[in-house]
Amino acid sequence: MSADQSAQSAVVRKLAKRPLFSRLFASGRQPLKLVAVPRDHVQGDRQRGEALLAGRFVLGSEAVSLSDLDFAALGTGGPMADALQGFSWLRDLAAASSREKGARVAESLAGGWLLAHGTRVDDAWRPDLWGERILFWTAYAPYILSSRDSGYRSALLNTLVRGARHLDANADKALPGLDRITAWAGLVTAGLLVQGGVRVARAESGLARALSTAQFEDGGLISRTPSQQALLVDRLALLRASYFAAKQSLPDTIEAAAAAALAALHGVTMGDGGLSSWQGGNHGEPARLHALIEGCGLRARPLRQARGWGYHRLSALGTVIVIDAAPPPPAKMAPSGCASTLAFEMSDGPQRLVINCGGPGALPTALPPELVEGLRTTAAHSTLVVSDTNSTAIMPDGSLGKGAEDVTISRSEDNDCSRLEASHDGYVRGFGLVHKRSLMLGNDGKEIRGADQMIAKGRRKIRDAAPYAIRFHLAPGVEPTITADRMGAILRSPGAPPWNFRCRGANLTVEESLTIDSRGRMVPTTQLVIQGEVAAIGGEVAWQFRRSS
Incomplete structure (x- = not known):
């Protein structure tokens, strides 16, 4: 043990002998212990683990030195702080x-946390952080309770119990959605695994309420955020492991919620195994997502027709399309929601072709705030934009205003193809136009036919004409070559055969674009842009992607 660790251990022993902990060990009471240790079947990231062993905590493109880490000064509320405080x-x-x-x-790190936060209720006792902490402290108890120092072990176990009791009174104060689910899941785990804990039945009821207010019936979160959906699957998987460790029956409601959550998550994965980029998030790390899906203990088919979750999936022989066919999420569920209605992403096998620009999501980022806000706009997504106006307004304070509210969907399948037609009313107030997008994917996966219609509706009319642009942001490494007639392009990439793009009814250009990678960094790329003007009577542009072989 290093000198720093010895000194820290001595302080923790001293802390454990203070009156607060003495009261918890009143005469005649048995020492606290875990009745079982769950097995986490999700394989962690070895590279990040090696960084921890080397004294660095890495998240996205940032790192923190563990030798200088002070949990009291770290605080909460930022991506780096919350990731360290949650112990995942x-x-x-x-x-x-x-x-x-x-x-x-x-x-050493757990002892540092106890020194900073173990004796008082502060920001680190936020319900969602305690829920996450309990899930991982119990699953990895051998790593934080192997010490021969009885004072340290007593301090940690007593603090865990106090955290559970704090959750018992405060779990519903967590923000609605994933945070509240995490809080209640941690409380259920404590009830199952910790002596002197809380009533499991009460905690299960709280979790059921949290799930019912955060999840659509199809399993997707109301935040409509894929990265949060992955965390939901993870939280429920850890909770399932706690039931199995305690040899208790898993309630049917939790099992059903977990299976539905996994199906919704599958529905927004692309051919490379990563996420599609929605609601300010990026594609994430495919290997990490694969480990989560393989280790969660459930199996589910991808959700294809998601009425609530809103992401519809078309797939055929390696070609995958994910379409956002719903209004943006409520601001209270997704403060960084995007004006992305009717945008889509497309991949051919592991090669992404059409993407959205994405965003840093929950990662720490050095991106300028104005760029992060710009990534929420309709123009940062692969869809139609009228007069450079968002389909749902983004207000000066960052909240979403009026726009796409009524989204209609029609879908059909036959022996030749899958079809989806969807429309939204986001441009009716400003321009008197409904945007309708039609997509057809052939069952051989080689052809995608699309059309964007601007249909006149309502009293508001365009006086002369309004410019529009239909944007197809291309993945990094996809190189477009415009054809001589400027009505098409050849898309070449290292991971798939060439694809031919054609359009009619407007002019095609290539412009610069960007995307945000899994570490929250900006990566330059390009986009195909169909540009034209629409009159009050409306208009239509047809386009096609076709694989060369």
Whole structure:
């Protein structure tokens, strides 16, 4: 043990002997312990674990030195702080080390947390953070409770119980959605696994309420955020493991919610195994997502027709299309919601072709705030934009205003193709136009036919004409070559055969674009842009992608 760790252990022993902890060990009471330790079947990120062993915590493109880490100064509310405070990094540490080696790091950090936050209720006792902390402290108990220092072990276990009791009174104060689900899931876990914990039945009822107010019936979160959907699957998987460890029956409602959540998550994955980019998030890390899906203990087919979740999926022989066919999410569920209605992403096998620009999501980022706001606009998504106006207004304070509210969907399948038609009213107030997008994917996966219609509706009329642009942002590495007639392009990429793009009814150009990668960094790319003007009577542009072989 290093000098720093020895000093920290001495302080924790001293802390454990203070009156607060003495009261918890009143005469005649048995020491607290876990009745079982769940097994986390999700494989952590070995590279991140090795960084922890080397003294660095890495998140996105940023890193924190563990030797300088002060949990009291760290605070909460930012991506880096919350990731450290939630202790989910224990999974990565376990992937890179033996228990003996990893415990030296884990117990040092857990001891530091106890010193900073163990004796008082502060921001680190936020309900969602306690829920996450309980899920990972119990699953990785061998890494944080291997110490021979009884004072440290007592301090940690007593603090865990106090955290559970705090959740019992405060779980519903967590923000609605994933945060509240996490809080209640942690409380259920504590009830199952910790002596002197809380009533499991009450915690299960709270979790059922949290799920019912955060999940659509089809399993997707009301935030409509794929990265949060992945965390929902993870939280419920850890909770299932707690039931199995405690040899308790898993309630049918939780099992059904977990299976539906996984199906919705599958529905927004692309051919490379990563996420499609919606609601300010990016494609994430395919290997990490694969580990989560493989380790969650459930199997489900991708959700294709998502009425609530809103992301419809077309797929055929390796070609995958994901379409946003719903209004933006409520602001209270997704503060960074995007004006992306009727945008789509497309991949051919592992090669992404058409994308959205994405965003940093929950990662720390050095991107300028004005760029992050710009990534929420309709123009940052692969869809039609009228007069450079968002289909749903983004207000000066960052909230979403009026726009796409009524989205209609029609879908059909036959022996030749899958068809989807969807429309939204986001341009009716400003221009008297409904945007209708039609997509057809052939069953051989080689052809996608599309059309964007601007249909006159309502009293508001365009006086002369309004410009429009239909944007197809291209994935990094996809190189477009415009054809001589400027009505088409050849798309070449290292991971798929060439695709031919054709359009009619407007002019085609290539413009610069960008996307945000899985570490929250900006990556330059290009976009195909169909430009024209629409009159009050409306208009239509047809387009086609066709694989060369």
